Structures are given as structure tokens and as C-alpha cells.
Amino acid sequence: MKIFKSLSSGALRSLRSWKGVLIIWFFSLILISVFVIPMKGTMRTGFGSSMITERLRDGLDIEVISDLGPYLASLASYFFSGFFFVIFLGILLNTFFAGGLFQSIKGSKDIISVPCFFRASARYFWYFLGLYFMIIFMIIFFAFLIVGLPVGLTLQSGTPGPMTFIIGIIAVLVFSMAEVIFLLVADYARAWLVSSEKPAFFKALGFGFSETFGHFASSFPMMLILMVIQLLFGALVILVIRSWTPVTGGGVFLLFITTQILFYIKTLLKAWRFGSVTSLKETNKNIVPPNPPGGAL
Amino acid sequence: MKKKVMPFVVLLTFAGSLHSQIINKEPLSPRITGYNIDVKLDTAAKTVSGTMKAFWVNTSSGTVPDIQLHMYMNAFRSRNSTLYKESGGSPGKKDLDLGWINISSFTDGNGTDLMPLIHYIHPDDANSADSTVLQVILPKPARPGDTVFINVDFETKLPSRIRRTGFSGEYFFVAQWFPKFGVYEPSGMRQRSQSGWNCHQFHVNSEFYANHSVYDVKITLPERYVVGSGGMLINESVADSNLKTLTLRAEDIVDFAWTAWPGYKVFTDKWEHVSITLLLPEARVKQVDRQFTAVKNALEYLTKNVGPFPWPHLTFVDPPTIGSGASGMEYTTLFTSMSADRMPEWMHMGEMVTVHEFGHAYFMGILASNEFEEPWMDEGINSFWEARIMDHYYGENSGLMDYRYLKIPDKAYSRLTYTKSDNRQVVSNNEYSWNYPHGTYGMMSYNKAATWLYSLMGVIGEKTTNEVFREYYRKWAFRHPSGKDFVNVVNEVVTKTYGDKFGADMNWFFDETLYGTGICDYRVSNLINKKLPSEKKMQENDSLSKGLPLNDSLYKAVVQMERLGEVMLPVDVLVHFKNGDEILENWDGKARYKDFTYLGHGKIEWVKIDPEYKNRMDVNFINNSRTEDPDRVLIRRFADKLIFLMQLYISAITL
Ligand SMILES: [Zn+2]
Numbered sequence: 041m042k043i044f045k046s047l048s049s050g051a052l053r054s055l056r057s058w059k060g061v062l063i064i065w066f067f068s069l070i071l072i073s074v075f076v077i078p079m080k081g082t083m084r085t086g087f088g089s090s091m092i093t094e095r096l097r098d099g100l101d102i103e104v105i106s107d108l109g110p111y112l113a114s115l116a117s118y119f120f121s122g123f124f125f126v127i128f129l130g131i132l133l134n135t136f137f138a139g140g141l142f143q144s145i146k147g148s149k150d151i152i153s154v155p156c157f158f159r160a161s162a163r164y165f166w167y168f169l170g171l172y173f174m175i176i177f178m179i180i181f182f183a184f185l186i187v188g189l190p191v192g193l194t195l196q197s198g199t200p201g202p203m204t205f206i207i208g209i210i211a212v213l214v215f216s217m218a219e220v221i222f223l224l225v226a227d228y229a230r231a232w233l234v235s236s237e238k239p240a241f242f243k244a245l246g247f248g249f250s251e252t253f254g255h256f257a258s259s260f261p262m263m264l265i266l267m268v269i270q271l272l273f274g275a276l277v278i279l280v281i282r283s284w285t286p287v288t289g290g291g292v293f294l295l296f297i298t299t300q301i302l303f304y305i306k307t308l309l310k311a312w313r314f315g316s317v318t319s320l321k322e323t324n325k326n327i328v329p330p331n332p333p334g335g336a337l
Numbered sequence: 338m339k340k341k342v343m344p345f346v347v348l349l350t351f352a353g354s355l356h357s358q359i360i361n362k363e364p365l366s367p368r369i370t371g372y373n374i375d376v377k378l379d380t381a382a383k384t385v386s387g388t389m390k391a392f393w394v395n396t397s398s399g400t401v402p403d404i405q406l407h408m409y410m411n412a413f414r415s416r417n418s419t420l421y422k423e424s425g426g427s428p429g430k431k432d433l434d435l436g437w438i439n440i441s442s443f444t445d446g447n448g449t450d451l452m453p454l455i456h457y458i459h460p461d462d463a464n465s466a467d468s469t470v471l472q473v474i475l476p477k478p479a480r481p482g483d484t485v486f487i488n489v490d491f492e493t494k495l496p497s498r499i500r501r502t503g504f505s506g507e508y509f510f511v512a513q514w515f516p517k518f519g520v521y522e523p524s525g526m527r528q529r530s531q532s533g534w535n536c537h538q539f540h541v542n543s544e545f546y547a548n549h550s551v552y553d554v555k556i557t558l559p560e561r562y563v564v565g566s567g568g569m570l571i572n573e574s575v576a577d578s579n580l581k582t583l584t585l586r587a588e589d590i591v592d593f594a595w596t597a598w599p600g601y602k603v604f605t606d607k608w609e610h611v612s613i614t615l616l617l618p619e620a621r622v623k624q625v626d627r628q629f630t631a632v633k634n635a636l637e638y639l640t641k642n643v644g645p646f647p648w649p650h651l652t653f654v655d656p657p658t659i660g661s662g663a664s665g666m667e668y669t670t671l672f673t674s675m676s677a678d679r680m681p682e683w684m685h686m687g688e689m690v691t692v693h694e695f696g697h698a699y700f701m702g703i704l705a706s707n708e709f710e711e712p713w714m715d716e717g718i719n720s721f722w723e724a725r726i727m728d729h730y731y732g733e734n735s736g737l738m739d740y741r742y743l744k745i746p747d748k749a750y751s752r753l754t755y756t757k758s759d760n761r762q763v764v765s766n767n768e769y770s771w772n773y774p775h776g777t778y779g780m781m782s783y784n785k786a787a788t789w790l791y792s793l794m795g796v797i798g799e800k801t802t803n804e805v806f807r808e809y810y811r812k813w814a815f816r817h818p819s820g821k822d823f824v825n826v827v828n829e830v831v832t833k834t835y836g837d838k839f840g841a842d843m844n845w846f847f848d849e850t851l852y853g854t855g856i857c858d859y860r861v862s863n864l865i866n867k868k869l870p871s872e873k874k875m876q877e878n879d880s881l882s883k884g885l886p887l888n889d890s891l892y893k894a895v896v897q898m899e900r901l902g903e904v905m906l907p908v909d910v911l912v913h914f915k916n917g918d919e920i921l922e923n924w925d926g927k928a929r930y931k932d933f934t935y936l937g938h939g940k941i942e943w944v945k946i947d948p949e950y951k952n953r954m955d956v957n958f959i960n961n962s963r964t965e966d967p968d969r970v971l972i973r974r975f976a977d978k979l980i981f982l983m984q985l986y987i988s989a990i991t992l
Binding site: 300 | 741742749753757959960965971973974979981982986988990992
């Protein structure tokens with residue numbers, strides 16, 4: 041019951057944060073457009089007034105792409121040199137706005153103002169960034185430990201067979217469970233940060249862990265539900281977008297609008313996750329955990 | 338006396354057996370050379386040793402003082418051989434790594450010991466450390482029509498680093514393994530002015546050249562080995578202590594190779610009169626059907642468009658990973674493919690290699706060109722046919738790869754390898770295989786040649802191209818054509834079909850492509866739609882528009898084109914007007930600049946040079962067309978999707 045209460049409360053909270061989600065959508069669009077638009081320009085110049093683009097209608101045509109020659113070379117070098125930088129900036133940007141987002145979905149029932157959103161983003165940025173790298177490091181370490189090691193070992197001991205496949209599947213499943221836990225830790229820690237009078241990094245991390253394991257029976261299934269929904273949404277979206285190949289100007293405009301609305305919804309879903317975890321945390325505050333783990337707090 | 342008579346009798350019976358037919362009713366080629374070999378494979382010492390009786394007939398009108406033989410395996414003797422000097426590597430350090438061929442006895446048909454008369458020569462590079470060509474001064478020069486018989490006891494050690502030939506553990510691929518005659522070319526043959534031996538050293542970037550021969554080969558080896566060869570199995574008998582002896586026979590092929598490995602799985606299939614055998618490792622059994630389909634496709638296509646495959650037997654091998662050095666090689670009735678244990682269905686690499694290597698049964702097997710001197714005639718022509726076969730059977734846009742939105746036609750591979758190479762102009766296509774500078778051997782002899790053959794087909798049409806090859810087969814099957822001979826066939830067929838439409842002959846085409854180093858690039862530089870002055874003014878001043886319907890939308894429309902490269906090829910130009918009119922022009926492609934001017938069709942909407950992309954020599958297809966209203970939708974669609982995917986990605990990885 042607690043789970044569904046939190047989920048529905050989270051949903052309401054995410055709707056309440058619509059302005060913040062709008063800001064996140066807007067800045068991510070600007071950031072990536074700044075990266076992609078010059079590529080678009082290079083392609084336009086490369087193809088000039090040629091009719092050759094008609095050969096690209098049914099998919100990639102290796103001859104056409106190769107005949108771009110120097111344009112292709114500059115496109116490729118631009119993409120590979122800029123891609124990771126943009127991704128890095130995107131991570132910073134999303135981490136920054138996560139502060140505002142957590143602020144706008146906590147406690148009170150008011151919709152926070154835009155300046156307030158930015159203030160909160162700035163206030164918690166370094167804590168959030170630290171948490172981000174900490175959790176990502178743990179995820180990578182676990183991925184290596186749970187997936188990389190067993191699969192690598194079975195591969196080394198002989199030619200890949202059905203056993204490697206089974207071990208691989210199990211390892212990925214275990215890892216996915218661990219990922220759910222890490223997300224819970226990250227979300228609890230962040231929810232704690234924005235609600236505490238004196239935010240502190242390691243305290244937040246400690247809270248994340250104790251809250252996750254202290255209320256595991258409710259936290260874990262709730263997060264699992266949220267993750268499955270997010271994954272289904274993501275898979276569906278990619279499936280639709282991949283097969284949607286409009287050939288008219290109007291069609292492409294519709295594609296653009298649709299993808300951006302879908303991204304807005306995707307961000308709302310994330311806010312729903314934040315909201316649900318925050319709501320669960322607020323509910324848990326009044327209940328003493330059955331077995332406080334190790335007296336961390 | 339007796340001593341001399343005995344071998345003579347033996348040789349007479351041997352010659353008799355070589356002149357009788359076992360596989361085909363009639364000989365397909367003149368019996369100039371023949372081999373009778375009896376060897377034993379020592380699987381521990383990695384040697385093949387035994388005896389060889391062979392003959393060579395002097396078919397020239399002059400007296401020949403010597404014979405020359407290839408001793409290919411000596412290329413693996415040391416890193417100073419021409420093969421390893423050219424490749425820069427080493428055959429290995431340990432004795433077991435090296436390859437060599439030693440002769441312990443060499444006599445002629447009369448039993449005369451020729452050992453004192455043999456020595457190594459280096460006709461290509463004066464590398465005295467190379468011992469891959471053996472010259473034997475005959476005690477008595479061979480007069481016209483004479484047959485020279487030789488008896489050789491030899492031992493061949495296989496190298497451990499397989500370059501087409503060698504061993505790896507229990508895997509053996511035995512090629513270039515016995516003393517083999519060079520080709521004695523009488524004057525006039527292959528445009529030669531003087532008669533002489535054509536016997537080149539073993540080079541890293543070169544294949545081979547030999548007369549069509551009859552081979553009778555006996556191989557003794559451990560029973561558990563599975564053998565594949567270019568011959569037909571005549572007999573298999575048990576020899577002592579777990580050994581077996583295989584008796585094999587091949588007729589009218591230019592080289593005899595064989596492979597032995599206990600791990601081979603054997604499959605058989607049939608196509609019309611041809612029994613096909615496939616040998617591959619257990620891990621690739623799933624690919625058996627794909628491989629058979631590929632080889633049958635090639636058999637069908639080449640039979641239909643070039644000529645019949647005359648042998649009733651064909652064996653092909655997909656070597657295991659340990660023997661991958663033997664992959665992708667052709668010995669006419671035996672060839673090796675190249676695949677991987679897990680080759681996805683959408684990737685047609687295995688099929689491509691099978692089609693290619695089988696194709697060599699025609700282009701150098703039947704039409705036995707000199708691979709040393711004119712590699713484009715085997716690799717180039719064969720790559721052209723390979724691409725046609727692959728794209729015909731596996732999709733015009735997906736001959737090589739067919740994965741969702743990423744499709745690669747085989748013909749694109751050749752064109753791009755050539756057109757995108759920085760070295761595409763350093764040398765012409767008419768070069769000895771080991772003389773290609775800057776590592777251009779493969780790009781030039783395979784890809785450039787295949788590309789201009791496509792352009793030739795673009796000019797003369799597919800039907801005439803097939804007729805050219807049918808005539809080439811009729812005229813030159815089981816002979817040794819030169820490049821000029823091929824050009825002459827093209828000239829003959831094209832003038833017979835088209836008269837002087839393309840000039841007195843097609844030499845101009847080959848001067849541009851085969852013998853030239855220029856590139857081809859046509860470009861539409863501008864489209865001009867100029868509205869003519871009003872009705873009244875026009876009537877008064879404009880002589881151009883006299884007699885044309887008078888209205889306000891009268892345009893003078895001009896297409897401006899440019900030839901950017903040196904190569905001049907005729908091209909179609911398709912002009913499309915706003916009102917739907919279309920005019921197909923034929924431009925001889927010679928001028929640097931060319932305009933087409935139109936009145937009375939309104940505005941030009943777009944124009945395409947070579948609208949069907951038949952001139953595949955053109956290094957840039959993008960500038961071949963121009964439109965008033967370029968389609969930017971695809972670029973926008975791509976950008977929109979990229980933006981969205983990056984948004985999703987960043988969102989997903991930021992927790
Ligand atoms: Zn080849």
C-alpha cells in the first residue's frame with residue numbers, strides 16, 4: 041500500500057514540477073543543438089544542390105556517404121572530438137538541474153518559482169556532482185565484478201558455449217538488481233540533501249544506504265516498478281522513432297515536435313521517480329526502522 | 338644400353354597414361370607439360386617427399402637450350418628470399434618453421450644425370466639469395482617438337498607460417514610444392530617478340546602462371562587424415578602401418594594443390610554435371626548450405642554468361658582458424674574460401690570469398706593469363722564477376738552486407754577502395770604484380786580494374802559485355818591470353834554490335850582506364866533558368882525565340898557541366914523540366930566544359946549526369962547532379978533523431 045501511495049504522490053509531485061522539467065528539456069535541447077547544427081551545416085554543404093540524397097531514402101548508402109570525401113572526414117572528426125565533451129556537459133547540466141528538481145518535488149504543495157529552481161540547483165550542485173561520480177564509480181566497479189569477471193573467466197577457460205551465455209544472463213540480472221539499489225541510494229541521498237538544514241555529503245550517502253536497506257521491502261519493489269516503466273517507455277520510444285522515416289518537410293517537423301514531447305515525458309518520468317522516493321522518505325521519517333543498520337545515523 | 342632402355346620404356350608408358358583421357362573424353366588443352374608424382378607426407382617432419390616424372394614439349398619453331406622450373410618452396414628458406422625481402426617479415430627462426438625443396442636426383446629421359454647442369458637463376462631482381470627458379474641446361478637442346486622428360490627425386494619441407502602453403506600442427510595445405518615447369522612462350526604468344534621462358538620468382542604480391550597440364554598424383558599419408566585436392570580420386574588403398582595411398586588425377590588444370598587434416602568434415606553436393614565436395618571444420622558445419630548455395634550461384638552465372646565449367650569435379654575448403662593462411666586461394670578444381678565460426682546471415686563474406694575463388698577457375702584457370710605480369714586479368718576481371726554474381730544473387734544493394742539500414746553492395750566495395758585511395762594515380766593498371774609501388778597491388782589489380790570493367794559495361798551495355806566474355810572464352814579457353822588479346826576481343830565484339838558508334842575500336846577506353854593513370858569526375862556546375870524579355874520585345878529583337886510559342890513563361894534554360902578529371906568517357910545526361918518534360922542527352926564527355934541550352938520547355942528542375950550510375954570510374958557521384966530544390970529532409974531527419982537519441986542517452990546516464 042505504501043508503495044502505491046508513494047507512487048501516486050510521486051506522480052502528483054512530478055506534475056507539480058512541470059516548470060523545472062521544462063527548463064531541463066530546454067537546456068538539453070539547446071546544448072545538443074549547438075553540437076548537432078554545425079554537423080547539419082557540413083552535410084548541407086557537402087551534398088550541395090545534389091540529387092544524390094534520394095539514394096539515402098531507404099537507409100545508409102555507403103557510396104554516397106563515402107563520396108562526401110573531405111566533408112565526411114571533417115564530420116567524423118568533429119563528431120568524435122565533440123561527442124564526449126557534449127556528453128560531459130550534459131551530465132553536468134542534468135546534475136545541476138537535479139537539485140532544482142528535487143527541491144520542487146519535496147514536501148510543500150506549492151509550485152516553486154523559476155528563480156527558486158535555479159537557486160536550489162546551484163546550492164546542491166557540488167553535493168549532487170560528488171554523489172553522481174561516487175555512485176557511477178560503484179556501478180562501474182560492480183559491473184566489472186558481477187558481469188565482467190564471471191563472463192571473462194568462463195570465456196578464458198574455453199570457447200564460448202551455452203554456459204557462458206547462461207552465466208552472462210544471470211550476471212546481467214544480478215547487476216540490474218544492484219543498479220536498482222544504487223539508484224535508490226542516490227535518490228534517497230539527494231532527497232535527504234534538499235530537505236536537511238545542514239547538507240553534508242557523506243551524511244547524505246550514509247542516509248541513502250541506511251534508508252535503502254532499512255526500508256528495503258518497500259523501496260526496492262517501488263524502484264523496480266519505476267525502472268521497468270522507464271525501460272518500457274524508452275524501448276517503445278526508440279522502436280517508434282527508428283521506424284518513423286518521414287520524407288516531407290512537414291513530416292520531419294512533426295517528428296521533431298514528437299521527439300521533443302517524448303523527451304519531456306521522459307524527464308517527467310524521472311521526476312516521478314524522484315518524487316516517489318522523496319514521498320517514501322517523508323513517510324518513512326515517522327516510522328522507526330525495524331533494525332537500524334549499524335547505527336550509521 | 339639396357340640401363341638407358343629401361344627408363345625410356347617407363348617414360349613411354351607414363352607419357353601414354355598422360356595422353357589418355359580419364360576425366361574428360363577429349364583433351365581440353367594441348368599437352369605441353371604433364372606430371373606424375375608419387376609422394377609421402379611425413380606428418381612429424383612436415384615434409385612431402387618422393388619422385389616426379391614430368392615432361393615438357395617444345396612447341397616453338399626454334400631450338401631451346403634449357404628448361405626452367407619453379408622451386409616456389411625455397412621462398413621460405415630464409416628471410417633473404419625475394420618473398421621475404423618484399424614482405425619484410427621472416428619465415429621463422431626454428432628449423433621446423435622454414436620451408437624448402439631439395440632435389441636429390443635429377444635425370445633426363447635417357448637416364449642422364451642432370452644434377453651438374455642445374456643452377457638457380459634470378460630473372461626478376463638479381464637477388465642471389467633467392468632460389469625459386471631453377472634452370473637446367475639440357476645436354477642436347479630441345480628441337481621443335483621434342484619432348485623433354487625429367488625424373489626428379491625431391492623432398493619438400495612445408496613452412497610453419499602458412500602463406501597459401503604450409504602446416505599448422507596437424508593441418509597441412511600443400512601448394513607450390515613440386516618442381517614445376519615455367520611457361521615457354523614462342524614468339525607471338527602474348528605479344529612476345531622473341532621466344533623464351535616465362536618463369537618468375539616467388540613474390541609476395543604475385544600469383545602464378547603455368548601451362549594446362551595433366552596430373553597423376555599418388556599421396557601416402559596416415560589413414561586418419563582427410564584429404565582434399567584438385568584431382569579426382571581414382572583409387573584409395575591401405576598401405577602398411579596405418580597409412581593409406583590416394584591416387585588422384587587431374588586434367589587441364591594449371592596447378593595441383595592438396596590439403597590434409599584429421600579435423601575436416603566432408604560434404605558433397607551436385608550441380609548439373611559437377612560433383613562438389615566441401616571440406617570444413619566441425620565449428621562451421623552450419624554454413625554448409627550457404628557455401629554450397631554460393632558456389633552453385635557462381636557456377637550458374639558464369640556458365641550462363643561466360644561459358645561452361647568443363648570439369649565434372651570441384652572441391653573447396655573452408656580452412657579452420659589454424660590454417661587461415663591458406664584461405665582465399667584458387668587452384669581451379671580446388672579452391673579455399675574464408676569464413677569464421679560464427680558468420681551472421683546478413684554478412685556475406687564467406688559467400689563472397691567462395692564466389693571469388695571459384696571465379697578464378699575461369700579467370701586464370703580456363704583463361705590462363707599470366708598472373709605475374711598482368712594481375713588485372715585474373716584479379717580484376719574476376720572481382721568484376723564476383724561483384725556481379727554477389728549483387729545478382731544477394732541483392733543489388735546488399736551483395737556484401739544486408740543489415741537493416743546498412744546495406745553494402747559488392748560493387749561499391751571495389752569502387753570505393755579504388756576511388757578513395759590516395760594512391761589511385763601513382764601507377765597504371767598495366768604493371769607486373771610485384772612492381773606496384775606504395776602497396777597499390779591489391780587496390781589496382783582487384784579494385785580499379787573491376788571498377789573500369791563496370792564503366793565499360795556502362796558504355797557498351799550488359800548484353801554486349803556478356804557477349805565479350807563469351808567470345809573471350811570461345812577464343813581463349815585453355816590458352817594464354819594477354820591483356821591486348823582481351824582488348825582485341827572487346828574491339829571485335831563491340832564493332833560487330835555497334836559498328837563505329839564508339840569509334841573504329843575501343844582502344845581509347847583502355848588507354849584511359851587500363852593504361853592511363855587519370856581519374857574520372859564529371860560535375861554539373863550550374864543550372865540557369867533565364868526568363869526571356871516580354872512578348873513584344875522578343876518579337877522585335879530576339880532571333881533565338883523566333884517561331885516559338887509566345888507566352889510570359891518562356892525561359893532560356895542552360896545546363897553547365899564540367900569534366901574535372903583526365904578520363905573522358907561518354908555519359909548520359911538526363912534533364913528534367915518543371916513542366917515534367919525530360920530529355921536524355923548523350924555527351925561524349927570529351928570537352929572540359931559543356932553546355933546544353935533549351936528553349937520552350939520552361940525551367941529546368943534538375944539534371945543528372947549518368948543518372949543510372951553506370952560510370953563507376955567517376956570518383957564523386959555527389960557532384961553528378963544538381964537541382965533547383967535540394968531535398969534537405971533527410972539531413973533534418975537525421976539531425977532530429979540524433980538530437981533526440983543524445984538527449985535520451987545523457988538522461989539515462991545521469992541517474
Ligand atoms: Zn583472386
